[in-house]
Amino acid sequence: QQQVKQSPQSLIVQKGGISIINCAYENTAFDYFPWYQQFPGKGPALLIAIRPDVSEKKEGRFTISFNKSAKQFSLHIMDSQPGDSATYFCAASILGRWMDSSYKLIFGSGTRLLVRP
C-alpha cells in the first residue's frame, strides 16, 4: 500500500531525445507527487512536483503527467542533454495538513538516466 513502483531501472537516451520515466502507486491517500534528481555523491534535489487536482505540469523541459484513475504518473524530459545524466526518483506523500500527519516521502527505486552526446 505504501509502495511506489518506478520503471525503468536504467535508461539510455541520445542527446535531444525524450526521456520518459514511469511510476505507479496504490495508496489513494497520496496527494503530493514530487520528482527528485540526484547526482553521484550528492543529495536529491527537487525537480518538479504535482498535486492530483491537475493532469499535467510543465517546467521548462520537464513535464509531469498524472493519471489519477490509473494511479500512475510519469516524468518526461524533452530535448534531453548530457547534463541531465543522473538518477531520478519519483516519490509520493500525504500532506493532509493534519496535526499528526507525517508528510514523509515514499520513494521509488530510482532510474539511472544516461544521455549520450
Add this chain to the structure above:
Amino acid sequence: NAGVMQNPRHLVRRRGQEARLRCSPMKGHSHVYWYRQLPEEGLKFMVYLQKENIIDESGMPKERFSAEFPKEGPSILRIQQVVRGDSAAYFCASSPFSVGDDEQFFGPGTRLTVL
C-alpha cells in the same frame, strides 16, 4: 541562505562502535526528516522530528537507532553497536511546512562505512 548541512560527510566505524550523524536544517525550518539509502536503492524514510518531538519513527529500526532534534543545536541520528548492514548513505531533509511550502530540502548526506 545556507542549505541543509550534514556532518561528517564520510564516517568509518568498526563493528560494535557508535555512529553519530548530525544535521543542521535550513534557517527557519523546524521540521527534520532522516532517510537511508542503501547502494543502488531508493531512499527509505526513517524518522520525522520537530523541535524536541519525534512525530513519526515508523521507519526506524526498534533497536540501536535513535534520533533527536533538541531545542538548540542540530538533529542527531545515533546508531549504537553498528553492524555491516548499517553501511549506507544517510540523508537529512528539512522543511518549513507552512501553508504552501511542501518541499523537503535534502542535505549532501553522510556516507557510513562499517568495517
